Amino acid sequence: MGAPRSTAALLEVRDLHVAYGTAEVVHGASFDVRAGEFVVLLGRNGAGKSTMLHAISGLIPKRGGTVRFAGEDIGAAAPRHIVRAGVVQVLEGHRVFHSLSVEDNLLIGTYARAPRGDRSKLDRIYTLFPEMAEKRHDAASRLSGGQQQILAVAQGVIGDPKLLILDEPSAGLAPIVIDRILDVAAALCREGMSILLVEQIVEKALRHAHHCYLVDTGRIVGEGPADTMLGSDALHEAYLGKA
Ligand SMILES: Nc1ncnc2c1ncn2[C@@H]1O[C@H](COP(=O)(O)OP(=O)(O)OP(=O)(O)O)[C@@H](O)[C@H]1O
Ligand SMILES: [Mg+2]
Numbered sequence: 001m002g003a004p005r006s007t008a009a010l011l012e013v014r015d016l017h018v019a020y021g022t023a024e025v026v027h028g029a030s031f032d033v034r035a036g037e038f039v040v041l042l043g044r045n046g047a048g049k050s051t052m053l054h055a056i057s058g059l060i061p062k063r064g065g066t067v068r069f070a071g072e073d074i075g076a077a078a079p080r081h082i083v084r085a086g087v088v089q090v091l092e093g094h095r096v097f098h099s100l101s102v103e104d105n106l107l108i109g110t111y112a113r114a115p116r117g118d119r120s121k122l123d124r125i126y127t128l129f130p131e132m133a134e135k136r137h138d139a140a141s142r143l144s145g146g147q148q149q150i151l152a153v154a155q156g157v158i159g160d161p162k163l164l165i166l167d168e169p170s171a172g173l174a175p176i177v178i179d180r181i182l183d184v185a186a187a188l189c190r191e192g193m194s195i196l197l198v199e200q201i202v203e204k205a206l207r208h209a210h211h212c213y214l215v216d217t218g219r220i221v222g223e224g225p226a227d228t229m230l231g232s233d234a235l236h237e238a239y240l241g242k243a
Pocket of ligand 2: 049050051092167168
């Protein structure tokens with residue numbers, strides 16, 4: 001897609017370093033998501049994409065660098081605070097609570113702001129995700145893998161984030177479900193929500209995103225408008241390595 005990039009950064013990651021024990025796997029990554037922008041991080045397996053996202057969300061500690069969101073330093077903040085500030089991450093692998101109903105799974109997404117759940121948010125979610133309205137009373141275990149991923153995304157959206165982070169929402173899903181999830185993300189972006197997506201389905205991701213960063217071995221090795229990335233040498237190198 002391409003375009004946006006004009007406004008000031010909403011999320012600003014600078015010189016991010018992250019380690020598991022003594023093994024550093026993110027070595028000084030810097031990137032931005034601007035207000036109202038759809039940004040995609042692309043890179044091969046093990047490049048460090050999920051690690052970067054987890055560090056932003058406060059799920060794993062940072063070894064160095066800064067993370068600012070809407071002008072606030074959230075580098076050392078607890079996950080709950082980061083969610084309240086407006087950053088919600090949908091984790092890899094459609095993790096929902098199987099024994100709970102679809103509706104109860106959705107209400108969990110409102111807990112950070114409303115400890116007893118906020119039912120007033122359900123109507124908008126059922127409008128955005130009609131497939132969830134039909135299944136609202138079913139246990140999540142009865143949903144297909146694709147429906148569980150849509151539920152996981154809906155659980156993130158109901159928290160009303162300013163920035164929605166999606167980590168490989170397409171994993172293991174049929175093309176029609178992938179399109180549905182990316183189309184919803186693009187629609188949310190048009191309504192003003194910023195999106196940070198990690199994907200392996202390169203072409204579809206670039207079609208929906210404004211801006212793209214290429215990740216390789218814990219570093220940002222390239223960036224550019226999404227519509228100029230497809231077929232570029234930089235993209236080829238990030239996936240296959242330098243010849
Ligand atoms: N909990 C962990 N403990 C130790 N090393 C880890 C852990 N999680 C990830 N790693 C390592 O950190 C590096 C980056 O992994 P990460 O999961 O961030 O990559 P990724 O780009 O998200 O890959 P994928 O596309 O497969 O999801 C890899 O070498 C991985 O083996
Ligand atoms: Mg990952």
